[in-house]
Amino acid sequence: MKGFIIISIFVTLSGVTFGQNKQTSTDTSKLSELFIKKIIPFHCAKGPEKCDKCKELLNEGAKYCLIRVYYVSAGVITRLMIEMVVDGKKTSLEYDIENIFDNQEAAMKYSRQNSVKVLPN
Numbered sequence: 001m002k003g004f005i006i007i008s009i010f011v012t013l014s015g016v017t018f019g020q021n022k023q024t025s026t027d028t029s030k031l032s033e034l035f036i037k038k039i040i041p042f043h044c045a046k047g048p049e050k051c052d053k054c055k056e057l058l059n060e061g062a063k064y065c066l067i068r069v070y071y072v073s074a075g076v077i078t079r080l081m082i083e084m085v086v087d088g089k090k091t092s093l094e095y096d097i098e099n100i101f102d103n104q105e106a107a108m109k110y111s112r113q114n115s116v117k118v119l120p121n
C-alpha cells in the first residue's frame, strides 16, 4: 500500500507561479494556499497501514476539509502529500488539514465567505 495517502487532484491552478516566490519572500504563509476538498482526513504521514488513528479515519470515510497546500516544501517536518496539477505539471505537494467541516453545507458556506476554492473530487 505504498503511496496510499497520495490523493489525486486534477485541476489546473491558473495564475499560480509555482515556487517562484521563494527568492523574493521569506514569509512562508504566502507560499501556500487554502482549498476545500472532500478527502479522508488522515492525521499523519504514517497512514492507515501503520497508524490506528488513521485507520479509524479511513473507516469513517471522506469529509470536507480545509487544507493548506504548500507550494514550497518546508523540508523539516513530515507532512501529508497531495498530487496537484500546477501549470500543466503534475506535482506532489505537502499539505496540512486546518479544519474538518461537519457537512457539505458548512464547507460551501466557508468557501463563499472566505473565497476559498473547492477542489473537485
Ligand SMILES: [Zn+2]
Pocket: 042, 043, 044, 045, 046, 047, 051, 052, 053, 054
Ligand atoms: Zn495517523
